Amino acid sequence: MAQDWIEIRATGPGESKDLASSLLIASGSPGVQEETVDSVAGKLVSHSLWEEETQEEEDTSPVRVLKAYLPAGDEAALGTVKTNLSRIGWALETSFLKDTDWSEKWKKGLKPIKVKYRGFSVTVKPTWHKLKRSPGEILIDIDPGMAFGTGGHATTKMCLKSILRLVKSALLPKGPSILDVGTGTGVLAIAAVKLGFKKAAGTDIDKVALKVARKNASLNKTKLSLSAKDLSGVPGKYDLVAANILAGELTRLSRSLNDRIKPGGFLILSGILDSEQTAIEAAFSAIGLQKAFSFKEKEWVALVFGKPAR
Ligand SMILES: C[S@@+](CC[C@H](N)C(=O)[O-])C[C@H]1O[C@@H](n2cnc3c(N)ncnc32)[C@H](O)[C@@H]1O
Known part of the structure; x- marks a missing residue:
């Protein structure tokens, strides 16, 4: 309609x-x-x-x-x-x-976006934009529909850069798993699969976003397990959990997010304004996570935490 x-x-x-x-x-x-x-x-x-x-x-x-x-x-x-x-x-x-x-x-208004980390890159492009893939380049097709996540917003770009950094610095095991909380268009989970993740799950409270993510997964020939479940109802533990949602929601979900990370795994948090960084760092340190690295772009910050191996 x-x-x-x-x-x-x-x-x-x-x-x-x-x-x-x-x-x-x-x-x-x-x-x-x-x-x-x-x-x-x-x-x-x-x-x-x-x-x-x-x-x-x-x-x-x-x-x-x-x-x-x-x-x-x-x-x-x-x-x-x-x-x-x-x-x-x-x-x-x-x-x-x-x-x-x-x-x-x-x-x-939408253009292809290239996110780089030390010579590695991921390009996210709208489906209707024709682009020739260069050798070794990871190309993701996104039809955003009504969902957030075309790749170019600072908060998404820093998540993509964090995933690239974790993969390319061999900080994750081979064929790792990812849980993308607030998947939007599915862009982060799709990028992860294209970077070698063997299992990718995404959740979103917005049913329209899930429909868009499902379509994008199919466009990119990637298998995503998508759900509208509340985070506390999502089973299993993951090598990497990513959440690009606003700071208040990240704080509210801190324990549930932590519960979904395997020991030795990582958590990417984005959607944080630099004025909120200190409070978010304190909240996640208080539940036993250790800050690994961060990225900053304009007024936005992305924080990456490691969960101690047992
Ligand atoms: C800023 S978008 C991020 C989209 C994509 N992951 C990215 O990085 O571009 C945030 C998404 O999180 C969803 N969301 C907000 N709160 C949520 C929650 N508590 N659990 C799951 N999804 C949530 C929104 O519906 C929206 O699709």
């Missing part, structure tokens, strides 16, 4: 761009695209938050414009996001979009 959309155009101060972006995503937008205001020419330059970091030009303009999309009719989500954004000094304009217009606008 065709789905019509509300396009949100949010304008506010550059320093709270990442927070505004998180609020828009938390309200149910499948992602956020950015337009920068060229302060010299006064014109809007459209680019996506999903472009590779190295392709982005330094933008010093104080005002930012973010575009997000909510299903038409979701007045409650729109009201909440309006209130939350106004608290941090952001204003909204909205317009109605027919399903077909939305698809075209959305697709135009």
Whole structure:
């Protein structure tokens, strides 16, 4: 069935761009695209938050414009996001979009992303983008639909980089297993399988995301075991658990996340603003995990913990 959309155009101060972006995503937008205001020419330059970091030009303009999309009719989500954004000094304009217009606008903003770690790389591309695979390159096709995880958001990129680092530094056993909590499009679990993981499971509280992840698993010829179960109901233990969800939820789930890691295994946490890093480190150290390494990009931090072997 065709789905019509509300396009949100949010304008506010550059320093709270990442927070505004998180609020828009938390309200149910499948992602956020950015337009920068060229302060010299006064014109809007459209680019996506999903472009590779190295392709982005330094933008010093104080005002930012973010575009997000909510299903038409979701007045409650729109009201909440309006209130939350106004608290941090952001204003909204909205317009109605027919399903077909939305698809075209959305697709135009998505570009292939390459995530590198010491000469190794994973490229995530939208299905409709043609790209020739170079020898040894890991290529992942993603059709994001209504789910988060096109590969280019800083929080996803740092998860991919962490998985690359754990694999390439031989910190995991051969043919390891992964549990991806909040799988979205399935991008992390699919990348893991392509990097040699023998077992990959994903959970999401959003049934639409699970449907998208299932489609992407099939597009990439990878086997994922997907479930809408609450984390405490997920059986087994994994060499690697990854969770790219917001900091409050990570803290709430800390014990359940820890329970799913094998002794000697690892936990990747993302979706953390740098202002939240200290509290998250304290919460996960308090349950016996040891910080292994971290990555930082813009205002976001990803933390990787090791669980002591017995
Ligand atoms: C930021 S997206 C991450 C998607 C993908 N893993 C990535 O790294 O790009 C967070 C996802 O977590 C899901 N989510 C939020 N809270 C959750 C929870 N408690 N358990 C499982 N999934 C959750 C959301 O529905 C959303 O699809």
